[in-house]
Amino acid sequence: MLNKQFHRDQFPGLHQEVNGKPLVYLDNAATAQRPQMVLDAINDYYINHNANIHRGVHSLSESATDLYENARKSLAKLLNAPSEKDLIFVRGCTEAVNLVAQTFVRSRVSKGDEILISHLEHHSNIVPWQLLCEQTGAVLKVIPMNDAGELCVDQLDDLLTEKTKFMSVVHVSNALGTINPVKEVVTKAHAKGVPVMLDGAQATPHLKVDVQDLDCDFYTVSGHKMYGPTGSGVLFGKAEHLNAMPPYHGGGEMISKVTFESTVYNAVPAKFEAGTPNIAGGIGLGAAAEFMMSIGMENIEQRDAELRVYAEQALAKVPGLRMLGTAKHKSPVFSFNIEGIHAHDIGTIIDHHGVAVRTGHHCTMPIFEYFGVAGSCRASFAFYNTEQDVDILVESLLKAIEMFK
C-alpha cells in the first residue's frame, strides 16, 4: 500500500528549506532521495556489524556477510531473478555496462561486427561501446527514434543482421521518460540470436521489473536512482553467461586459489567482485529494495501515472513551453524549453523558489542533437512528489517568464 503522506515522511531529505523556501525536489532522475530505512541500514552496519565480509570467522564478519548476502536476495526478489547468484554488486549502471562490454561482448566481436544501441541512450551506454569498437574494429549501430522520442521498433528487423553480435537498450529514458517496449525488443533480437542488455537505471525506481519475463540476458540497476546509496548497483546476468565470462577485475575475494603460476577463480558472483566491496552501499541498496517492495511496485506505478497526468496538464498551460518527448508510454519525466529563456536561467530562477530541476543535456547529447537544441530543463518525479510540487513548479516557471518579459 502506498500511504502518500506516510511514505513521503520517510524521506528526511525532502523536509528541508532551500533558499528560504520548502524544497520541491524534482531531480529524481539524476539521483533520488533516500528513505530513513536505507539510512538506518547503513548506520546499523557501520555501528553494529562493522567488519569485512567473506573473510573472518569472527561474529561481526559473519553478521556483516549475512547482511550483504541478504541484500543480494532482496534485489533478486525485486527483479524476480532466478537466483541471487545471478546478481553482481557493482558501483552503478556505468560499471555494469563496462563490465559486460569487456567480459562478455569483447571476445564475441571482431572487425566489421555490429553492436546495436538506440538513439535514446545515456552516455554510459554509448561510450563503453565506442571504446570496445576502437579495441575490436566492431561498428556501433543505432536504432532511431521518432519525434515523440519513441524507439522506431519497426526498423529493428532490418537493423538486426547476421553481423549483429550484441544489443544494449535503455529501458526508460532519463532525458525524455520514454518507456521502451523492451520485451518486444528482446524477442526480436533473440529471434536473430542476438543477446540483449537492458539499462534499467531509470526503470527500477518506477516499474515492476521481471528479468525472467523480459528474458533479457543482462539487466543493469543503479542504486542511487532507486532510493539507495550512491556508488551502489547490481548487474543481473543469465547464469549461463556469467559462468562463462572471465573476471573483470583481478584481486582478492574473486579467487579460490592463487599461486604465482596460476589462479583458480571463485564461483559467480564472487568471481566478479574483486576487493572489498561497497558493503554499506550493498546493504543500503537491499534496504531500498525492501522499502519499495513494502509499498508495492504496482502502487508506485499507479502514483507515477497520477502525477504524470497532473503534471502534463499543468505544464501544458505554461505559455511558450515546448515539451521534448511525448511518448505514449512514459514515466513522470518532463524535458522542456521555454521560448526566449535559456534552460540554465530557468534552473537558477526556479531554484530560488526552492524548485530543484536539472538543466543541460542530461548525458544524452544525441537526443538533444535530434531535437536541435543544446539542452533542456528536466523535471523528474518520484512517487513521493505531490500535486502541490507540480503547482509550485508551474508558478515558479510563470515567475521566470514574467522576469524575462
Added chain:
Amino acid sequence: MTDLSKLYKQTILEHNRNPRNYGRPDHWTHHSEGLNAICGDLVHVYLTIEGDVISAINYDGESCAISMASASMMTEFIKGRAVDDALSKFELFCQLMAKGSDIQRIDALEDVNNLITVKKFPSRIKSATLCWHAMAAAIKGQPTATTE
C-alpha cells in the same frame, strides 16, 4: 529586490535586449570558441587585432542570459584596448569572480563590476567567465577554451 531579480533585471536583461557587438563579423584576425561542456554553453569570440590593439571584438553563440550578457559587457569594455591590457583585465576578472573570494569590486574593471551578483550563484560563475576565457584564448591563438 532579491539578489536574483537584481541580477537579472538590472544587469543581465538589459544586455540581452540590447546586445553590444553581437554577431559574427565579416572579417577577424583571431577567433576562439568557448565551450562549457557540462552546461552546454557555447560562445564564439572574434577579434580584429591591428598592431597590438584590439580594434574590433564581437561574439555570438548559444548560451544562457548570464553568459550572453557577460560577453556583451566584455566586448564593450575590451574594444580599443591593447592586447596586454586586455589580458591583464582578464586576470582581474578571474580574480573578481573567483569562487569563495571576498573581492566585491575591482575599480579597473569599471562597469563589468555589475556582474558581481553572479557570485552569489556559484553554479553560474562559469557562465559569466566563459567569454573571457574565449577572448584570452583567441589572443593566444588557441582555437578553443573552457572554464573546466
